[in-house]
Amino acid sequence: MTDWNAISDVEFRKEVRQFFEAEYPEELRHLPHRPKFAEIEHWHRKLHAKGWVAPAWPAEFGGMGLNAAKLLIFYEEQQRWGVNRGRDMGVQMVGPLIIKFGTQEQKDYWLPRILSCEDIWCQGYSEPGAGSDLANLRTRAEIDGDDFVINGQKIWTTMAHDATHIFMLVRTDPDAPKKQQGISFLLAPMNQPGVDVRTITTLSGETEFCEVFFDNARTPRENLVGELNKGWTMAKALLSFERIFIGSPSLAQNALGQLESFARGRGAFDDPVFRDRFAQAALDVEDHAALYARFADQLKRGETLGADVSMLKIWVTECFQRITELMIEAAGPDGGSIGPLQVGNVSVDVLASFYKARPTTIYGGSNEIQRNILSKAVLGLPG
Amino acid sequence: MVRELAEAGVFGVAVPEDQGGLGMGLAAGGVIAEEVGRVIAPEPVVLTIGLSLGLLRRLCPAHPKMAQLIGGEISLAVAWQERGPDGALADATCRYADGKLTGGKAWVVGAIGSLGFLVVAEGDDGPVLVLAEADADGLVIDKRAQADGSSLGELSFSGTPAVELASGGAVPTALAEAVADATALAAAELVGLSERAFEITLDYIKTREQFDKPIGSFQVIQHRAVDLNVICEVAQAGVREALAQMDSETDPKVRAPIASRAKARAVTAAKRITRDAIQLHGAVGYTDEFDIGLYLNRALVLSAWLGDDAYHRRIWFEAREAEGAAQ
Numbered sequence: 001m002t003d004w005n006a007i008s009d010v011e012f013r014k015e016v017r018q019f020f021e022a023e024y025p026e027e028l029r030h031l032p033h034r035p036k037f038a039e040i041e042h043w044h045r046k047l048h049a050k051g052w053v054a055p056a057w058p059a060e061f062g063g064m065g066l067n068a069a070k071l072l073i074f075y076e077e078q079q080r081w082g083v084n085r086g087r088d089m090g091v092q093m094v095g096p097l098i099i100k101f102g103t104q105e106q107k108d109y110w111l112p113r114i115l116s117c118e119d120i121w122c123q124g125y126s127e128p129g130a131g132s133d134l135a136n137l138r139t140r141a142e143i144d145g146d147d148f149v150i151n152g153q154k155i156w157t158t159m160a161h162d163a164t165h166i167f168m169l170v171r172t173d174p175d176a177p178k179k180q181q182g183i184s185f186l187l188a189p190m191n192q193p194g195v196d197v198r199t200i201t202t203l204s205g206e207t208e209f210c211e212v213f214f215d216n217a218r219t220p221r222e223n224l225v226g227e228l229n230k231g232w233t234m235a236k237a238l239l240s241f242e243r244i245f246i247g248s249p250s251l252a253q254n255a256l257g258q259l260e261s262f263a264r265g266r267g268a269f270d271d272p273v274f275r276d277r278f279a280q281a282a283l284d285v286e287d288h289a290a291l292y293a294r295f296a297d298q299l300k301r302g303e304t305l306g307a308d309v310s311m312l313k314i315w316v317t318e319c320f321q322r323i324t325e326l327m328i329e330a331a332g333p334d335g336g337s338i339g340p341l342q343v344g345n346v347s348v349d350v351l352a353s354f355y356k357a358r359p360t361t362i363y364g365g366s367n368e369i370q371r372n373i374l375s376k377a378v379l380g381l382p383g
Numbered sequence: 384m385v386r387e388l389a390e391a392g393v394f395g396v397a398v399p400e401d402q403g404g405l406g407m408g409l410a411a412g413g414v415i416a417e418e419v420g421r422v423i424a425p426e427p428v429v430l431t432i433g434l435s436l437g438l439l440r441r442l443c444p445a446h447p448k449m450a451q452l453i454g455g456e457i458s459l460a461v462a463w464q465e466r467g468p469d470g471a472l473a474d475a476t477c478r479y480a481d482g483k484l485t486g487g488k489a490w491v492v493g494a495i496g497s498l499g500f501l502v503v504a505e506g507d508d509g510p511v512l513v514l515a516e517a518d519a520d521g522l523v524i525d526k527r528a529q530a531d532g533s534s535l536g537e538l539s540f541s542g543t544p545a546v547e548l549a550s551g552g553a554v555p556t557a558l559a560e561a562v563a564d565a566t567a568l569a570a571a572e573l574v575g576l577s578e579r580a581f582e583i584t585l586d587y588i589k590t591r592e593q594f595d596k597p598i599g600s601f602q603v604i605q606h607r608a609v610d611l612n613v614i615c616e617v618a619q620a621g622v623r624e625a626l627a628q629m630d631s632e633t634d635p636k637v638r639a640p641i642a643s644r645a646k647a648r649a650v651t652a653a654k655r656i657t658r659d660a661i662q663l664h665g666a667v668g669y670t671d672e673f674d675i676g677l678y679l680n681r682a683l684v685l686s687a688w689l690g691d692d693a694y695h696r697r698i699w700f701e702a703r704e705a706e707g708a709a710q
């Protein structure tokens with residue numbers, strides 16, 4: 001097994017770049033939509049054969065074990081070449097949780113299947129009445145023999161219509177004195193009669209999220225991760241993984257690259273005002289990456305991230321939105337047009353980027369909620 | 384719907400009475416455009432009041448199509464801009480000779496569903512305004528889908544027959560005037576759209592509960608709502624004043640920057656309001672099941688049409704400098 005951290009950053013970047021450029025299918029570069037697994041399966045197999053599906057996981061679980069600097073390089077190269085993240089909720093979300101809280105059996109069983117994409121995961125947290133106030137969730141799971149029986153509804157479940165499994169927060173003790181208590185973390189198969197998935201169309205006409213209904217759905221008791229009724233604390237631990245991931249520079253970097261080639265092609269840089277706005281956005285991305293590296297290093301040293309990680313997400317999502325707004329500006333009279341816009345030999349889907357940027361300030365804990373967290377937990381403001 | 388609007392005199396609102404209109408001016412047109420914006424109506428109201436009738440009433444007021452436009456029987460799209468090889472706006476090269484058009488036009492609003500096209504082209508002796516039927520020979524219409532479900536047409540003419548309506552220096556002058564009218568009316572449409580998007584959002588934050596209370600009880604949400612309301616009011620005041628000023632001004636050099644002032648303000652306001660509206664709705668705002676997304680999409684299209692806020696601020700500033708230099 002290669003110890004990636006032992007080679008120089010320059011060498012590592014070269015190797016990653018070469019692999020992407022040689023192996024990543026041209027027609028999948030900068031995909032404007034979230035692909036179903038079938039669309040990227042071929043690429044996933046190559047990545048899997050190379051052992052590169054989970055750059056951040058420790059090597060003992062089949063990851064690349066990259067340190068913060070290397071991880072940043074990996075993501076940068078991924079963005080630069082427009083390499084799709086693939087169906088990575090398993091790798092980014094449930095995998096780290098199982099690594100941290102799962103039993104040996106759970107690790108042995110689930111982790112390889114995540115890497116191979118034999119199981120494709122979706123995240124079942126939100127419910128109609130439990131968005132920002134996630135602890136308000138009502139979906140019930142009751143023990144019945146060797147199984148949990150699940151009843152209730154999840155919503156906004158990204159790509160649930162293309163997932164084999166769902167990791168979810170469920171209420172296992174409705175009588176607990178506090179809402180945060182009595183919640184458990186469960187893994188469940190989607191392909192069963194008690195699970196009904198309905199897609200929801202987004203305002204840009206995509207079907208990327210769903211409602212998921214549970215009507216006496218079942219999952220074996222061994223699919224409980226961690227202790228019964230202790231799911232909230234674990235989910236919060238996972239949130240800090242999620243926040244550093246959502247707070248990573250990648251989306252903004254990718255959009256900035258697209259903005260640059262589009263604006264250049266359209267002659268937008270002839271305008272000094274536009275040049276200034278572009279420079280501002282570019283520096284916003286660059287300096288954010290510096291802050292990101294600081295947090296990523298902390299993770300690599302094995303420290304737990306503090307509440308201050310929220311600032312990454314606030315900064316980068318809002319910056320991402322500004323970049324896509326600049327794309328629209330550069331598009332001028334094409335600013336309301338759907339689909340790829342051609343400039344020279346590049347084509348950029350301006351509105352697809354714009355739409356992608358909008359919900360980043362809503363999901364993963366809305367930016368208002370992140371600001372609440374920072375003001376209380378970091379600045380120590382009362383209330 | 385179009386017929387009802389026409390019976391109410393909507394399309395002829397800014398056409399002088401002696402030309403068969405209501406003679407109420409652009410300010411009244413703006414009130415109508417605001418209503419159109421509120422309900423995000425797909426009808427070609429601003430297109431007809433501002434552009435098609437704006438051109439015809441200045442260049443050939445006796446043309447029989449005038450009455451048909453005012454009566455809502457037909458609509459005519461107006462084609463004057465062209466796309467360069469880099470995809471951006473370019474100098475016009477479309478030619479009109481021997482009764483035929485050759486070349487192309489881009490970003491044509493209402494290209495689908497219009498009876499024909501009012502095309503500004505270069506004739507043998509300078510600029511001309513001609514009318515080409517929608518089903519004319521040698522006319523190919525390439526549809527570009529827009530965020531709001533409408534489409535823009537890219538027209539290409541190869542020896543397409545067209546009838547000359549006007550020629551000479553009056554054509555570009557009338558075009559600039561009609562574009563200024565339509566720009567200011569589009570601003571009014573955005574104002575109406577913004578107001579309604581704000582109202583919908585205000586209702587939502589009063590009713591959606593999280594943490595056991597309406598989200599509108601959180602102070603950060605309250606302040607945000609207040610900001611959006613102030614933005615709405617400033618935009619409405621500015622745009623209405625601009626439209627009234629355009630009615631009392633005759634000098635095209637003065638009217639154009641007033642229209643720019645209106646559009647710059649309205650686009651800035653509509654962008655902010657529709658984007659914040661989605662944010663305040665949370666995930667439901669990102670679906671096509673709630674109306675609020677329709678407002679965002681319509682604002683995208685209206686903002687890009689006839690120049691966005693950055694473009695109009697530049698025009699406004701340049702006009703101001705030129706005026707300063709002249710004094």
Ligand SMILES: Cc1cc2nc3c(=O)[nH]c(=O)nc-3n(C[C@H](O)[C@H](O)[C@H](O)COP(=O)(O)OP(=O)(O)OC[C@H]3O[C@@H](n4cnc5c(N)ncnc54)[C@H](O)[C@@H]3O)c2cc1C
Pocket residue numbers: 122123124125126130131132133155156157158159209359362363364365366367368369372591593594598601603604662663664665666667669
């Ligand atoms: C594209 C997309 C994909 C998603 N994918 C998933 C997924 O895969 N799995 C999953 O479980 N969930 C998913 N979600 C759901 C997401 O986690 C929720 O949208 C988010 O938690 C916000 O909840 P909500 O939409 O109900 O908004 P609400 O909580 O109703 O919030 C509405 C508005 O009120 C504000 N607000 C709420 N409370 C406060 C407060 N106390 N102070 C100040 N402001 C407040 C919010 O910031 C927001 O602006 C997804 C959402 C989107 C948009």
